[in-house]
Amino acid sequence: MSQLKGACIIGQSGGPTSVINASAYGAIKTALESDSITRVLGALNGIKGVLEDNLIDMGKEDPQELALMKHTPSSALGSCRYKLKDPDQDDTDYKRILEVFRKYDVRYFFYNGGNDSMDTCNKISKFLMKNGYECRVMGIPKTIDNDLAGTDHCPGFGSAAKYIATSVMEVYHDSRVYDTGMITIIECMGRHAGWLTAASSLAAHKGNGPDLIYLPEVPFDIEQFTASVEEIYKKNKKCLVVVSEGIHDKDGTFIAEYANKNMTKDSFGHAQLGGLASFLANYIKAKTGAKVRGIELSLLQRCAAHIASKTDIEESFMAGKAAVENAVAGATDKMVGFERKYVNGKYACETKLFDLTIVANAEKKVPREWINESGNGILEGFIDYALPLIQGQTDLAIEDGLPRFVRLRKVKAEA
Secondary structure, eight states, X not given: OOOOOEEEEEEEOSSXXXXXXXXXXXXXXXXXXXXXXXXXXXXXXXXHHHHTTOEEEGGGSOHHHHHGGGGOOSOTTOOOOOOOOOTTTOOHHHHHHHHHHHHHTEEEEEEEESHHHHHHHHHHHHHHHHTTOOOEEEXXXXXXXXXXXXXXXXXXXXHHHHHHHHHHHHHHHHTTSSSSOEEEEEEEOOSSOOHHHHTTHHHHHTTOOOSEEEOTTSOOOHHHHHHHHHHHHHHHSEEEEEEETTOBOTTSOBGGGGTOSSOOBOTTOOBOOOOHHHHHHHHHHHHHOXXXXXXXXXXXXXXXXXXXXXXXXXXXXXXXXHHHHHHHTTOOSEXXXXXXXXXXXXXXXXXXXXXXXXXXXXXXXXXXXXXXXXXXXXXXXXXXXXXXXXXXXXXOOEETTEEOOOOOOOOBOOO
């Protein structure tokens, strides 16, 4: 395929992770070094930055400062939750995107995000093709939820899993300090897929984990849950439970909705979950009279750069790098994903391209065979899957005893 020369835009979207900037840096650094890419522009706050012509010139950033992105949590370019409409019904946004692309001669577009972001990539790619504008569009995955279809795992998951497993181990010890009884309920993120909650089983693998684990993959029965907690508490005077925020009953109603019938929704129609641990703690306290503590890990799961997995950081950088390299080589309308291999018995990871149409809005769930028959525990298959992803320590720079994160200049791009 003939060389395509022009500028590129890199944007980030959706909920951030502790390594999303490692992916962005992999793409930015590789694009800056490419002979085919004339300028590297960052879209502030995702696709909204493109629509509002709010772009920054990444070539004006200090290279040493940019390198700090690799260990900086959250989205350095800013994020958004903006849903593009079906172009057949309303193509206003798409015409605006094409206008901005033409203004800066953008021939490469890289979008770093999860399910909804891949949907955005897919729609933009198809619109540009339909209108005869040559631009190579590549999705760079990220999601601590680990639920993108196709790829073996997602950048961001390994670090979040490591944080959850570590935190559960720490809570395990803290909850056993006193000689009085206590029930502890920890809530993890995960609306429809329980990968993050399953990560708490890594703590159990080390002997300091939960007694019960509940994922959205199996319908939740609050009476059976109560009976299980009471049984363990009666026997041990301690009970540690980890639940996914998205657990639901057999009718599909979120258990979190039992306490809040009027949940707000984001622009993609997703219910804003939360408060489940508190609800279940109060429910169990009323049933048992025991001391019960509810803990919601919340945003800490996705921004704990201090305990990020080195494996996750390096693979995230690799994903961004591969997106640019494949686009320059001629690929478009794809998402970079991971393929797991074992070399001489040791875990290895390679990048692989997946069609955006397949990835967009699809969800990968924890296999039922990795969950015990009762639906309240995790089996060895998951342990074997997850352990390689949490290996290694971050090389986060420390200044005056505190993390040194990136400080971008954010110089406004000019056409």
